[in-house]
Amino acid sequence: MTASEKHYTSRSRISRPVDIVFEADAYGQIIKSNIINYSSSVPIAQLSIFGLLVIGTVNLTNSLTLVALHTSTQNAEDTLTRFWVQEEVPNSDNHLYTYDEQYCEDRLKKTHSRDSTGRHIVRIPLKTSVEILGDSQNTVHRYLQSLIRRFSKDGNYCQHYQQFITEYEELKHMKRASSVSHHQTHYYLLHHSILEPDSATIGLRIVLNGSSVSTSGHSINNIMHTGGNLNPESSDVLIWIR
Structure with missing residues (x-):
């Protein structure tokens, strides 16, 4: 050997x-x-x-x-x-909610319903009464005047904006406001638009600005509970790609 x-x-x-x-x-x-x-x-x-x-x-x-x-x-x-x-992907059932997230989950289960057309309806999860919201009409009016001036200079932008507003109303995502009573609280939701002429699907995109403050210093975002993050975890996305 x-x-x-x-x-x-x-x-x-x-x-x-x-x-x-x-x-x-x-x-x-x-x-x-x-x-x-x-x-x-x-x-x-x-x-x-x-x-x-x-x-x-x-x-x-x-x-x-x-x-x-x-x-x-x-x-x-x-x-x-x-x-x-x-x-292994973490079990979502073991997720620990914050107070705001748990409130939003409970609020959704208690108030969620569907109308005769199948549209989902749920109440806004407010932290406090809307009475603390001040006047926002002047801020929205100033932005509207700026928007009208842009319409006069850019016909393509004006056309896209009118198409969007018409479609938004036809889909019943909004409705024309009735006469406003000065004895009630009204919060005007400011928005701005982003024109994407090169986009194959969306020419004009509207972004609602719930952070615009009223005369009281509060906005609609301030008095709403913040729900959980609906975006998928990075680890989940990587596993899906693999």
């Missing part, structure tokens, strides 16, 4: 974890010419750039071999289990 054979025999009785797994196409790049072969009934030892590789059939009556195989299989299963646990 040569010195290299003695070295192989002594190390083969030691159970070791699996460090790395190669695909078959990488086999030819890592092996060397040295082969240790006792007989056809036992595996051979193939020298590689990482050391000796044991290749071949296994005698199941050999207790030492059984221990080695069991250990390697168990390590592989543990590694695979840890991988899937790490990659």
